[in-house]
Amino acid sequence: MNRLIVGWHRGGLGYVRELLAGVGADVGMTFDRSTAEDNLSEKLEKSRRIEISPYIVPFLDRIYLENVEVVFVTRDPMRVLNSLYHYGVFRDDRPNKLRSFVFGARPDIEKHCKGLPAQAICRYLSEWEKVIASHASKTIAVENGPYNLLHKIYDRPIDPGPLRTDINASSCGQTLRPSDLPAGSRREIGRLLRDYRYRDDVWNPRGGHAHYINPDWHC
Secondary structure, three states: OOEEEEOOOOOOHHHHHHHHHHOOOOEEOOOOOOOOHHHHHHHHHHOOOEEEOOOOHHHOOOHHHOOOEEEEEEOOHHHHHHHHHHOOOOOOOOOOHHHHHHHHHOHHHHHHHOOOHHHHHHHHHHHHHHHHHOOOOEEEEHHHOHHHHHHHHHOOOOOOOOOOOOOOOOOOOOOOOHHHOOHHHHHHHHHHHHHOOOOOOOOOOOOOOOOOOOHHHHO
């Protein structure tokens, strides 16, 4: 493995995998939800040239990965928040492997946010971003479209060819805005929106992507 693409769950990584596979890249998702300290080196041996994973983020500082280029693919944090909230990922009455993985990797999130799904999601987004930002050499928004994604990943223009239009579509409703969140969570989300330029004063859809959220959802 010489390149690792990371981001958030529900953050468009599946879209990036489909995009890379479509141009013939040697891409895999070896680092799945079973990724742990005791199997990290084994998974590394089985990895492809390009790997995509949101599960490897807690281990980015390990020596096994010191020579691997890390690319951070972002997606509008409010879209990710609403998607995770819509599917009840951090609800106590819906145990799931993602929730168990995040709580296992970051016990403080469980300690402070158990039973508070929206707050847990905000903490998860913030904690994952902090780790990724300290290791990533490149950051690219999935909303920037396939040409820009491939160009940034490969450092040269790549023609993605014919594309499915529904790869990165999201069918979940937008029910939460920053103003609906408690003050602490609002600050966490507000920082992400500002730092990654998702909070705009005017509606300015990014080219090539049909799922950009207008600024009403960032208030």
